[in-house]
Amino acid sequence: MSDTSTSDALQSCPLNWPQQRWNLILFALCTGTQYLAAPVLYVGITQASLCDRLGADARTSNLPGTLYFAMTAMPALIAWLSPRVSSLKRNLSLCYGASAVMLTALAITLSSSASDQTKLAMVIMQGAVSGAVLPTAVAFLWEVIARGSDESRRGIALGLAFGAGPLLAVLGSFVQTALMGGDLFGLHFTGLEYPRNFIILFGAGAPIMALAAILSQLFVIAPVEKEVEREPVSSVVGVLVGLPLMFGSVVLMHFSSHPNPTSAGVASSGMMAAVGYVAACGAAVALIYHFRAILQQRVLLIATLVTVLAYAGNVIPSNMNLYAKELLGDLPEKSAGVQNMLRFSFKMLTGVTLGWLLIRTSPRFGVVTTSFIFLLSQIWAMLVTGPLYLLASGIHGAGELVGVYAPNYIVSASRRDQLRRNMAFVTMLMVPAAPAGYLYGAIVDGVKESGWTAFGMNSTVLGFRLSFFVCALFILSGIILAICLLPAKPRPEPEAVAST
Template sequence: MTDVGEVSIPVADQKRNGLVFMTSMSLIYLIAPVTYVGVLHATILDSLKASDTVANLPEAVYLWVSPLPVLIAWFWPSPQLLRPMLTWALIVKGAAGAMAALAFAFAPQTFWIPVLIIHPAIIGITGGVQNMCLWELIGRGMTPKMRGLTLGWTFGIGPIFAVLGSCASQLILKGDFLDMLKVTPIPQPWSYVVLFGASCPVMWLSAVLVQMARVPPVPESESETEAGVKMKEIMRGLRSYFLNPLIVTAAIGFLLTYGGTMIMNNMSLYARETLGEAPEKYAGVQLALRFGFKCLMGFGLGWLVTRMHARASLLATTSICIAGIAWALFVPGKWYLLGFGLLGGGELFYVYYLNYIVSCSKPERMRENTAYTNLITVTIGMMPIVFGLVSDRYGLRASFMTALGILVLALILVQSRLPKQPTISDVG
């Protein structure tokens, strides 16, 4: 047995929790075209002759509902509710896909637009609950070393499922993947029915697998504080997060790194300048490189956490993001596309910043702190607009330099202000 906080956790239970985390994340990756709200929803709305504003609404709605999981963490904080809460989130997420599929199959097209707005809202809420519950599971139910191994395997293997899912969606929609695979495409709207409908059994399978999770018993000192929702306890949670210098510093580094990676859209548009061709032609190549590198780097970053220290993974992912943008900026021709692979690998920063923040958190605060970290990402929604404004006025290369400056700032902050190994503070 090993101890996490005040609770002893058998190694077998840690392995079960790790398997639940890995399978849940891999299944999310598999249906990424549907659950990663953005491109597919906008494409369908564009086919309906919707305006650009309406086409961007699904992603906006997805961000707007991000505060709701925080309320769930406040009103139902008990760790005993972790598994049922996670189960119901997955069931509802799957049902949302089935609802959309039925609408595409049988409802007139006038109903498609509200469906494509409601679906991201449900995905945003259930995805937020799923995320904070999974992180609390491996925070409470695993040692830091076992958690590092789990993260390495999860984000080494998981992106393979994203590549497979994205390839399948491309074949379903267009019947062609990079001129390497060709099939007869499924006509509309049945292609949408298949894509959205497939998310239902995948999420329900994940809900079944969640029953393997083993949540450690709640220490008596913690359970005494969870009898009902009290404003005092909520304020203690906020104070615990925003007055903890390690968590706040890690959160700022997280936001800076996240903001820098929002340059991805401009990197795609850069194909017109560096290749002289339409960006759409290389969308599949960018996706394959993005998730392929994520897979390769996932194993190495997990090794950093277990063999070196938690801060090393933050420095590594931010540095990889810097390398990806610099590559695209300075390497000409088709070789510039490798920048998408590097930036895709660096996108794993999200995982390791959350791991650092969870490691700074008391067990009873892990779910809330994960929810707060996801909540503050709402502020990142402005960064694509910022990069667009810089690009319109000074050119795409200037926007790359802006992103590099933001990421370098994150690197300096993490190196100078965060310890190698996070510690749990008594704040709050």
């Protein structure tokens, strides 16, 4: 048998069409629950507005989103701990269940008499926990759809899940606006008083995630001839070292940015920052070492670089929400619901279109198109003022679909026996993008503290626009790389080549 026919056989699904259709529906339903709870699960906008309420600065307000992405290397560790296909549905349920527990704990903390610092810590923890379990759940869902449907039908699933799914996020965002208050397309909502509005918002996410945990048990997964056994600890030493180093680097750099005014405090802060950067470099080296087999494949290496550069746009929403305060003169929470509604409305419309186009074009088309939309959102944020600025969140939401089409590209370039490892790797690609979120917050605070002004902009406005400009440069670099070096229709490398 030729290499091509072997690859085609590996990409075919052993399930019949009714079973595949059932899996596609469940995939859409599970994705839909995540969208319904999107105001709290898409860590960034809502958490930043809550942090602002709790008296945090821009760096700290970006911390939940930063830790969310820093913890997305967890799927690699979980893939090692539980590699069997037979445990796929159980692990998916556990991920959704953990999210439900964390949302419940945060809602209880917000309703208690705990200090603002304690509540702030719980908000940050919710970002970290969400970063650990939700990308893991997404990685398992991708494995489910890869094992439970033919590649030729994948566009249908993506169009259904990421076209109709965001409609539920629009509904969730409407509820958020009603809770927080503010104006929505001519309608005015008084909202509930703080903190009751945030308590209800986060608490409502818990039963939604519990429903997802139940739905996860209903997938049809074809049994494999031979289960994959857990590899020895030596095979995951890169992950075991890289994960704590990455988490530690974020924590160190955060605390180094809030030094004591004394000379000793400043010196200690400088030392923490230096150690933080060393830890970040060490984490990068360790994780690259762990996934070296993937990075030795040219197409997957280039796709990795493109994805990381595009994902730098995923961690800008916190700044986009905080900037609305400067333009509209109101609390960030008042515009959070509108921004989320626009974000998911645009995503819904774009998702339907791209799912249809994917069937007729190529995997690279989805990556380049969504990255370009991402770029447009930052250009809009830099140039547009007044209420029309909020449309930047809608354009950004459509661009977030790069988080669907970049993984789809890598799935198309992966052998079936490497799916779990490769999808764990894909979710880990948000890790190197995580420091960008902290960078964006640091740019705002740094420009403000320095008192820089330019072109009639005060230091705060200039800081936010510079952060959008830096984000745009990252995304543009990814687009150029994809167009120049990625093949339009990737195919898995033959086993002999991929294992070298």
